[in-house]
Amino acid sequence: MAEERSMEEGTVGNSREERNGVSIDEDADLSIAVPFWHKVVAEIFGTYFLIFAGCAAVTVNKSTKGTVTFPGIFMVWGLAVTVLVYAVGHISGAHFNPAVTIAFASCGRFPLKQVPAYVAAQVLGSILASGTLRLLFGGHRHLFAGTIPSGSDVQSFFMELIISCFLMFVISGVATDNRAIGELAGIAVGATVLLNVAIAGPISGASMNPARTLGPAIVAGRFESIWVYMVAPTCGTVAGAWAYGLVRYTNKPPRELTKSGSFIKSWRMKNGPS
Template structure:
């Protein structure tokens, strides 16, 4: 008799928990952004990022900002994009980031082509806008990421690999890890870009983003060494994202309140 009551009691708890979890999942689904909203956010966010970075490069031709000024604009541009629409799509704005997060199953694979396409749209529209607005006042070609003639292909690959790895580790630490400070996500990621641009900008342009390089290349028609800026950031981001898996810990499971009307205890999920 006691065993039967225990079985019924356990079944009741499991049933209550399953129902509550189902309601919670349904509630989250109703209030989550749609794929269309995520796609639009990626276009807008990438546009802001590239508009800021390329705009700074154009201004530097007329009014010297120095590498520090360009780095600050680039970092702040990413910070603005992250806080404005990052909560809608996750704030990737970078094909390398999207692919790297998908590689560790932080992003659904079906979203990868959608995100990459939207990022390319934003990255192409931004320099195109600048080209139209600047007319002949500046050469849009200065927005294309290139490395010095004294820099070999291998050295350029290493530079882009390292800088993108630093960016990706920052993203994984503050944005995808439950232990990270979410309030400072945009600031931390923006600072990582600022540091990378100051150090690597004079050598390779510190792209860290295939869209950042491809967009201006499409608008200007200059595709020299573009393969370096596509392959290296992706390799760097995937490597850093995979490395961070060894630093992660599982999020602790919070006890669910009991709704069985029998006791006042909290029950852990079954």
């Protein structure tokens, strides 16, 4: 079962065990565990702060006629993901994205029974963040911070599909492979989001996340082309997770994989605690 794996592979940037549905850091006292409801609350807070920061950049840029600028917007999205991975990655896995959660579950790297609660938490966090921005800036149509295709739905669909696949491929590398440098996971994932928004932002809005689109859409009551942002990121992330599975070859079980993929752990093993 996924819950009995030696590593909770749905956690970004941390080598963890999951026992009886509870996450355990392998470097910590095994008596210290993370209850499931803590994970759910962490996902609510993490998604809230992510959507608030990213959508606030969009809203402020529109309300101040370009003060933030487009480069500023994609930098905010990338940096927000980076800092939040480090903030709560060790608690909930730092998904913040229903598509990522579903993708991990599809390849057996996340407990299927936990998916509904995670998805609900992520959507709730996005709705709360979007509602906060509506209270702060009003509900003017021109300040809408959701994602709507600038061209055809088909064009945006394939753009979202490809960038979501790219994102999940990177996440899978840093979250499921113990040979990766886990301490740099936040930087890797944040940089990927930054690149994707820079590439696809002007075309599709670079959602990559059904919750990111759904929250603003629900609050504003605008559901134009909503299917694109529900289907494409989900299909893309599932494809990305399975694509990494094709290249993640090892003839050893997880417990026998080297721990030296983390240069910080390697240094500690050689030099001892400071």
